Amino acid sequence: MKENNIEELERQFQEKIDNDIKIEPRDWMPDAYRDTLIRQISQHAHSEIVGMLPEGNWITRAPNLRRKAVLLAKVQDEAGHGLYLYSAAETLGADREETIDDLHSGKAKYSSIFNYPTLSWADMGAIGWLVDGAAIMNQVPLCRCSYGPYARAMVRVCKEESFHQRQGFEIMSTLANGTPEQKAMAQDALNRFWWPALMMFGPNDAESKHTEQSMRWKIKRQTNDELRQQFVDITVPQAEMIGLTVPDADLKFNTETGHYESGEINWDEFWQVVKGNGPCNKDRVDARRKAKENGMWVREAAAAHAEKRANRSKEKRA
Amino acid sequence: MNKHLFEYLLRLGDDSLIIGHRLSEWCGHGPILEEDIAMTNMALDFIGQATTILEYAAKVENAGRDADALAFLRYEREYRNVLLVEQPNEDFAVTMVRQFLFDAFRKPLYEALQNSSDEQIAAIAEKSLKETKYHLKHSSEWVIRLGDGTEESHEKAQYAIDTLWRYTDELFFENEVDAALQSENIVPSLIPIREEWQKTVTAVLAEATLTIPQNGWKQQGGRTGLHSENLGYILAELQYMQRAYPGMKW
Numbered sequence A: 001m002k003e004n005n006i007e008e009l010e011r012q013f014q015e016k017i018d019n020d021i022k023i024e025p026r027d028w029m030p031d032a033y034r035d036t037l038i039r040q041i042s043q044h045a046h047s048e049i050v051g052m053l054p055e056g057n058w059i060t061r062a063p064n065l066r067r068k069a070v071l072l073a074k075v076q077d078e079a080g081h082g083l084y085l086y087s088a089a090e091t092l093g094a095d096r097e098e099t100i101d102d103l104h105s106g107k108a109k110y111s112s113i114f115n116y117p118t119l120s121w122a123d124m125g126a127i128g129w130l131v132d133g134a135a136i137m138n139q140v141p142l143c144r145c146s147y148g149p150y151a152r153a154m155v156r157v158c159k160e161e162s163f164h165q166r167q168g169f170e171i172m173s174t175l176a177n178g179t180p181e182q183k184a185m186a187q188d189a190l191n192r193f194w195w196p197a198l199m200m201f202g203p204n205d206a207e208s209k210h211t212e213q214s215m216r217w218k219i220k221r222q223t224n225d226e227l228r229q230q231f232v233d234i235t236v237p238q239a240e241m242i243g244l245t246v247p248d249a250d251l252k253f254n255t256e257t258g259h260y261e262s263g264e265i266n267w268d269e270f271w272q273v274v275k276g277n278g279p280c281n282k283d284r285v286d287a288r289r290k291a292k293e294n295g296m297w298v299r300e301a302a303a304a305h306a307e308k309r310a311n312r313s314k315e316k317r318a
Numbered sequence B: 001m002n003k004h005l006f007e008y009l010l011r012l013g014d015d016s017l018i019i020g021h022r023l024s025e026w027c028g029h030g031p032i033l034e035e036d037i038a039m040t041n042m043a044l045d046f047i048g049q050a051t052t053i054l055e056y057a058a059k060v061e062n063a064g065r066d067a068d069a070l071a072f073l074r075y076e077r078e079y080r081n082v083l084l085v086e087q088p089n090e091d092f093a094v095t096m097v098r099q100f101l102f103d104a105f106r107k108p109l110y111e112a113l114q115n116s117s118d119e120q121i122a123a124i125a126e127k128s129l130k131e132t133k134y135h136l137k138h139s140s141e142w143v144i145r146l147g148d149g150t151e152e153s154h155e156k157a158q159y160a161i162d163t164l165w166r167y168t169d170e171l172f173f174e175n176e177v178d179a180a181l182q183s184e185n186i187v188p189s190l191i192p193i194r195e196e197w198q199k200t201v202t203a204v205l206a207e208a209t210l211t212i213p214q215n216g217w218k219q220q221g222g223r224t225g226l227h228s229e230n231l232g233y234i235l236a237e238l239q240y241m242q243r244a245y246p247g248m249k250w
């Protein structure tokens, strides 16, 4: 293809984006756009799947039948999100098993929040409330993402995430209004998950490599810091409402701007966890790798059986 | 209170609760993502069944206990599930064969219980039958795939049958509880149910090219509260919160 031809295609592509026309799988798109989306969508898919582990950790110990069923359903939803997102990545030509292998080799990332351990039942509340809550902040703008399949996946996913967020908050408020032991459990969970939840929005805008290009492509609609601010503004009053204290001594409400001002995030911890040094990085990836390895013979059996079946029906027809 | 009815409901409820617990242990670790979802879904069905059945049991008992008290606050010897459902997951073959042997029993049982003279039981059976049919279809298909798949999967599936077969006799355990309830047409005789189970198992295992073990020694005990060592560990997890934080609302 001639160079001016590519330029023309790129011009038309950006024009579509500027006019809010969705890009569909068969449409021409720049390689960098495709690569960025594959990276982002598969990273999102991995987060859903790895995210099953910290909550899966409490299914067998859930305190009553209703909570157990709700938690099972929630974790199952996350698996469904993963499946849905892997399919969206496949529309861009990514291979599901290859992207999963990238997760296992450490090449692909997933949300760092899942590298923190779940140490009490209250963590099921904190995760639903804060982690699904932060995920919604990140994902609602993605419902308007320029890539059609991703945007549509996000519409469905966001509905379920907001359900999860409400359930999580309900667990937290039950605990916060419960016995002193329960309230302490809830406060401890908030203490441990607050900062990692703020880190879910990624580095400060000044440090964020991809933001500018992603905004131009409408893969991203708001910056990390804008989204983080929204999250703080919404979540702090919720904590106050149930009588819990946000573990940030510098937190204050600015009456002029109408926004909360937070203390400084521990970016050293952030980068350490991203690099693989969080408390559970190894456990999480090991668990996923083991699931795949232990599942190998099952996949092989299914494939072998399907082949036998196909051959038999061929023989019958012959 | 109808002591026999209460006892029978504990059998039904505990079977669902414990096999649901075992299935839920797979969550996040399934061999294929689709199968992770399917097993979690089944776990959810069984926890749902356990809830409805134990709610009714609590009502029948009428002693101020609710479904959660029955599920979480009994001692080991008070659980009435069969030994089969408390056996460890080990691998996907053992899990699916265990599931299949149990589903093949549950389906004809629920079919018969739909005609129970006890309206609540009939309603529970009717509602549970739909999902049970799906479970049986799912587990049968996997047993066939594994048995008639690769050499490795065949070996694993045969090992699973050989290991679990000794626990199948207990599915058809009957005593004075059954006799009393049968006389009121509340529950069916397990003799025709066993015949149907045998038919299903024979057909599926034949298609799976798996061999039914020679009739050896059969283990029993769960129905009378005499369990394997596995149940204690299940309960240690299941009851952890209720035991560590007694009397609290969650």
Ligand SMILES: [Fe+2]
Binding pocket: A048, A077, A078, A081, A157, A161
């Ligand atoms: Fe999700």
Ligand SMILES: [Fe+2]
Binding pocket: A048, A081, A135, A139, A157, A161
């Ligand atoms: Fe998500």
Ligand SMILES: [Fe+2]
Binding pocket: A078, A132, A160, A161, A164
């Ligand atoms: Fe969620």
